[in-house]
Amino acid sequence: MNKALLSATVVAAALALPGSLALAQTSEITIGISISATGPAAALGIPERNALDFVPKEIGGVPLKLIVLDDGGDPTAATTNARRFVTESRADIIMGSSTTPPTIAVSTVANEANIPHFGLAPFPINEARMKWSVDLPQSIQIMGKVLYEHMRAHSIKTVGYIGYSDSYGDLWVNDFKAQAVPIGLTMIDEERFARPDTSVAGQVLKLVAANPDAILVGASGTAAALPQAALRERGYKGLIYQTHGAASMDFVRIAGPAAEGVIMAAGPVMSPETQPDTALTKKPGLALNKAYEAKYGPNSRSQFAGHSYDAFEVLKRIIPVALKAGKPGTSEFREGIRQAFISEKEIVASQGVFNWTEKDRYGLDERSRMLLTVKDGKYVPAM
Template sequence: MKPQSIRLTLPALLLAAGLAHAEVTVGVSISSTGPSASLGIPQKNTMPFLPETIGGEKIRYILMDDASDPTQGTKVARRFVTEDKVDIILGSSSVAPSIAISEVADESQTVQLAFSPIELKPGRGAWTYRLAQPVKLMADAVATRAQANGVKSIAFIGFADAYGETWLKEFTSAALAKGIRILATERYARSDTSVTAQVLKMMAAKPDAMLIAGAGTGAALPHTTLRERGYTGPVYHTHGAATRDLIRIGGKAVNGAILPAGPVIVAEQLPADSAPRKPGLDYVNRYEKQYGPGTRTQFGAHPYDAGLVLQRIVPVALKHAKPGTPEFRKALRDALESERDIVVSHGVLNYTAQDHFGFDNRGRVMLTIDNGNWKLLK
């Protein structure tokens, strides 16, 4: 596969001595084709919004498509570190290639800013940091809201894959802490066209509420089936469902759905003193001016947030080493863990050696669907 090299740089400026500034080279692996293209395409669209220069140095972005495939993700990452000599890697859009890239990041000691909330085995991921909120943070938000709404019991249905199982694990823990019992657990495949049998079992358990751990269009199927079968109670979703696809496919049936999301989804509705409001509005205004009203996604904002992180850590690293060196790559990692309160459209990041997610409660909001639109819940 041929790389698509995007040079989002200002014209080359020569120094008085006749030598050019060193470039900071950024490799970007995005799933713009394959099963995760719905995540990767808005991320690819966001790339022109990233900074062209930082700290007086040009930034060169090399953009490649990993096709949502972990094998291709490994190939892309190896090309980045062996041929392109990148200083940092951004991506991937989806879990499997992001995990594959993390292996190369560890081996080459190159910082990776992942766009997905990947969980890595103990002892791995020393060079991998996430720009997507951890499931644990979002599961706690759902459990907290459900408790506040008087929910004592819940039935769960989720994708029969890593996403669904991670949500079941984290929500089970969060629910237990809030005194909420899980009365039924069901699974379904992303490609399923019917979940009637699972829904009937959930309803037979007579829970106070339902939780659907799906994403995109796949999150709509259990919800619409519940309504078709006569269930009228509250339905909660996960942050993977915070897309217009849920509203488009679900229609009136998903009205009233409750779910967590990154703050950028409702940037205009955030309080004036909310830290992510300003960068969120900046991203939304840029993106929707280019691609139309309502086209924002929380996934598309991750590369934009990567640009904000780079603006904080590159100047710090430049004080210690020159781009293109192992010392500069280490300096970038040190800066990630020493810089405090990096404000992005999805929240506020404070990475440490122990915490490579960096988010706190400012990285989540709770929403409902109100007549086809997102509404921030206070």
């Protein structure tokens, strides 16, 4: 029997034992968090980890025990972390990971073990992952729509695409076909690159030769700056669109002058100051950014810090409800959290207002997005 199968068997056996240690009630709520604090996705995982400095230490009078493990952006490591949360930590809640492939891995383990799971990256939630998983980042569909509408408003007809050669890249290509093509946009060239790549020269040459009206980059973190800079170096003059996976100051730092004029979909936490006072996301966004930038420096705010911070904004609402169903460490408590995901409505956080349902595990609407551009090295609302 291989190690992966053995681990899965141990998990199943532990969960099957009534009154086992895995389900023994405790005096604290254990939360296992797998993030990519190293590796190609560190620009996402580090802010997610940093934001944990500003989350509550207890909710509903019950202490929170956070166990944070680094998965380096590797789905195999993320799977190992998730299984440790199940078998060793006996977690009540699991969070992670920072990018799409390891988030799928964490979700799979959480759903096998019947443990509530918060995704910290956009990921496809199929029937097998729907019962126990919800996602905190905005869905590709929510962010894609505002990008395509901007393209159409600016008379763009043809689009070149360059994105990751993994599930995140696939999500954007599929969404373009589903939403952009029906409104008259055409993808005339599709290029891919791996997350660890340090050059996209070949792909960029093909894109420039295709001469699309605009280019969409389906990447995240500092890697999203790689094609941004390369396209400008090769003389591409058209609009370049970036997804919410790139929304951080690290993108501006790495891309440098090439970042100027980018059109980026982002969550409201990136610019809560520009939101109207009536926006529910303004207060939590300002609170997070004030604390984060006081500790980590001016303009250090990040889309990704917002995701892990928002998990605890959500927990402030749902843990008191779940505690009525059972004590921490029990299956009743976990089930109470799962039910509260969908029973609680208008859950306000820095990145949006959540209304999950049995079928909608993203739970966000247009209040969770804005369009930004970079002007003089700073993010400002795009026109």
